[in-house]
């Protein structure tokens with residue numbers, strides 16, 4: 217965005233327009249101070265410091281190693297302090313407060329119930345506590361939410377998690393995801409879980425094309441029936457470029473994804489930290505956006521990737537030259553892709569997102585920037 221710095225900064229503009237986020241891990245977005253408080257309550261000694269900014273830095277350093285396996289190690293600490301109903305509720309509630317500050321009007325957050333039963337909670341206790349925190353957060357901060365339950369690729373209980381997701385469909389759970397280390401754990405190993413979700417007319421998103429190639433994306437869509445893909449970074453492997461980097465031709469998978477408007481949940485910074493891309497400048501997001509794929513931006517793990525949705529969009533604006541219309545388009549893409557009922561999606565688009573962007577345009581006009 218070409219704006220005069222002294223009038224309104226790009227970041228401030230982006231923070232103040234209504235945004236939608238569909239890929240955010242609840243256990244990857246704790247406030248450092250909350251981790252410190254919760255660790256103290258349970259006598260957890262493995263944190264390196266009780267200083268919140270040092271702790272944030274430590275998590276980020278641990279995640280920023282260029283591979284998914286090391287990136288995922290930090291979750292051991294966040295999950296360890298999320299083993300009571302109170303802790304789960306607090307984290308969920310604070311997440312919505314943080315979304316409000318970030319200018320997010322609707323969020324789909326996700327987590328894996330299997331990581332929260334170390335101290336004897338049942339799955340239902342875990343999910344109830346998270347939903348309670350989300351419901352209170354929605355009431356206090358006015359941010360809409362949907363909850364996605366993650367099955368883990370390296371575990372065998374994904375059908376059970378899929379069943380739980382369906383059981384909670386009328387209480388705030390909107391879909392089922394497959395997360396965790398990608399290499400060596402193809403999604404087709406969890407076909408029973410995906411078939412169950414499909415039979416129940418429910419929603420599937422799958423992490424794919426992050427640490428493994430386009431085959432993983434193909435399998436997630438065509439074998440497992442994913443309605444959305446998390447990351448899909450390596451879909452570029454299915455696009456042919458000329459020597460100047462212009463798109464010459466899409467492969468069959470990329471063409472299918474484009475034509476069927478299959479949503480891609482793009483996470484810029486996280487992809488650099490896990491090594492899915494070598495640097496931000498080389499992220500295929502802008503190619504996919506210009507080719508009119510249904511893409512939008514997300515944070516993935518705010519704590520590990522030291523990010524917010526405002527930051528992701530600000531970086532994209534500065535790096536790839538997005539303007540306000542582009543940012544509106546991306547957020548409408550996100551809302552169209554959400555797992556809530558169609559009429560609710562329309563409500564957000566026409567009553568929240570479009571008026572919010574229009575208000576910002578008028579404000580910018582009045583400032584003559």
Ligand SMILES: O=c1[nH]cnc2c1ncn2[C@@H]1O[C@H](CO)[C@@H](O)[C@H]1O
Pocket residue numbers: 241242243244284288291326327328331366395396397423426486516517
């Ligand atoms: O970028 C990612 N790729 C794959 N798995 C992830 C990513 N970020 C987090 N998780 C995994 O999802 C679980 C549930 O939220 C987290 O505990 C983490 O293990």
Ligand SMILES: [Zn+2]
Pocket residue numbers: 239241395423446516
């Ligand atoms: Zn993720």
